[in-house]
Amino acid sequence: MIEVEGLTKRYGDKVAVDRLTFSVRPGVVTGFLGPNGAGKSTTMRMILGLDHPTEGDVRIDGTHYDRLKDPLTYVGALLDAKAVHGGRSAYHHLLCLAQSNGIPRRRVAEVLDTVGLTAVARKKTKGFSLGMGQRLGIAAALLGDPRILMFDEPVNGLDPEGIHWIRTLMKSLAAQGRTVFVSSHLMSEMALTAEHLVVIGQGRLLADLSMSDFIRQNSRSYVRLRSPQRERLLDVLHQAGITVVEAGGGALEVEGGKAEQIGELAARNGLVLHELSPQQASLEEAFMRLTAGAVEYHAHTGQDAEPQDWGAGWKEA
Numbered sequence: 001m002i003e004v005e006g007l008t009k010r011y012g013d014k015v016a017v018d019r020l021t022f023s024v025r026p027g028v029v030t031g032f033l034g035p036n037g038a039g040k041s042t043t044m045r046m047i048l049g050l051d052h053p054t055e056g057d058v059r060i061d062g063t064h065y066d067r068l069k070d071p072l073t074y075v076g077a078l079l080d081a082k083a084v085h086g087g088r089s090a091y092h093h094l095l096c097l098a099q100s101n102g103i104p105r106r107r108v109a110e111v112l113d114t115v116g117l118t119a120v121a122r123k124k125t126k127g128f129s130l131g132m133g134q135r136l137g138i139a140a141a142l143l144g145d146p147r148i149l150m151f152d153e154p155v156n157g158l159d160p161e162g163i164h165w166i167r168t169l170m171k172s173l174a175a176q177g178r179t180v181f182v183s184s185h186l187m188s189e190m191a192l193t194a195e196h197l198v199v200i201g202q203g204r205l206l207a208d209l210s211m212s213d214f215i216r217q218n219s220r221s222y223v224r225l226r227s228p229q230r231e232r233l234l235d236v237l238h239q240a241g242i243t244v245v246e247a248g249g250g251a252l253e254v255e256g257g258k259a260e261q262i263g264e265l266a267a268r269n270g271l272v273l274h275e276l277s278p279q280q281a282s283l284e285e286a287f288m289r290l291t292a293g294a295v296e297y298h299a300h301t302g303q304d305a306e307p308q309d310w311g312a313g314w315k316e317a
């Protein structure tokens with residue numbers, strides 16, 4: 001369990017994290033979402049004691065990170081996959097970490113196997129691809145067999161196979177009863193991975209809710225219509241008690257409507273339709289609406305291997 005209470009971080013005048021309070025529970029993947037610059041990495045660094053809060057508090061299973069004995073056995077984190085000595089092999093990188101943290105040597109081979117890097121374990125990491133680097137970072141996070149795992153944007157730059165692998169690994173770690181906290185700026189990715197969501201924007205908490213609640217509250221379904229007899233169609237829909245909104249470019253939208261019902265109504269009235277399409281607003285759109293007021297950087301467009309069964313025997317202490 002990670003408990004964040006009133007957490008604030010200021011860099012001069014800049015408030016990177018603003019009075020954040022939330023908890024991350026074991027047994028589920030919790031997605032930490034926010035647009036670029038929202039304060040996700042800063043929050044994660046404070047959880048790990050790498051940055052000191054200006055105000056507020058973070059506890060890991062009730063204790064501050066810097067008071068944990070053998071912290072890698074409590075919390076494993078992937079913050080920056082490039083933070084590796086390029087002249088070292090994957091094996092030696094992990095061995096150094098293990099030896100300096102009182103972790104048995106056998107764990108090195110185990111985690112290399114878990115992340116699928118055994119075949120390249122003796123190769124220097126400077127030749128690693130982005131995906132291999134991410135896998136090595138994940139191996140380091142798993143080394144101490146920790147009950148809490150944090151991943152900062154783990155799928156960034158990965159190919160579909162790598163994304164699928166990480167997604168499956170996270171779910172299996174949570175299913176083992178671990179606390180899994182993963183940041184992303186992509187709602188579509190989190191929708192496939194996380195059961196719970198913490199959303200921030202400009203350092204502030206915007207939402208703390210289950211993924212199913214988020215989907216229920218934000219899945220807008222509607223039918224999109226286009227007709228060369230637009231005015232007559234509007235009259236017919238109006239008479240049938242159907243509410244229509246103008247969608248720009250001549251299109252109409254019927255909130256929560258059924259395409260079949262509208263199509264039959266149009267046919268009965270001899271109306272030509274050029275478009276009759278059921279639509280579902282994407283979660284990405286809902287996320288963008290939620291964070292719209294809190295986006296720091298806007299683009300100017302000129303217009304308005306499956307994870308192994310590693311750790312299956314692990315039980316939450």
Ligand SMILES: Nc1ncnc2c1ncn2[C@@H]1O[C@H](COP(=O)(O)OP(=O)(O)OP(=O)(O)O)[C@@H](O)[C@H]1O
Pocket residue numbers: 011014015016034035036037038039040041042043185296
């Ligand atoms: N060391 C620092 N000095 C000054 N400002 C900083 C520092 N670190 C972060 N910031 C600022 O704090 C804000 C939050 O940054 P942070 O990296 O935590 O956001 P993020 O949500 O992780 O973003 P991204 O998705 O782009 O990685 C940003 O405006 C950033 O510029």
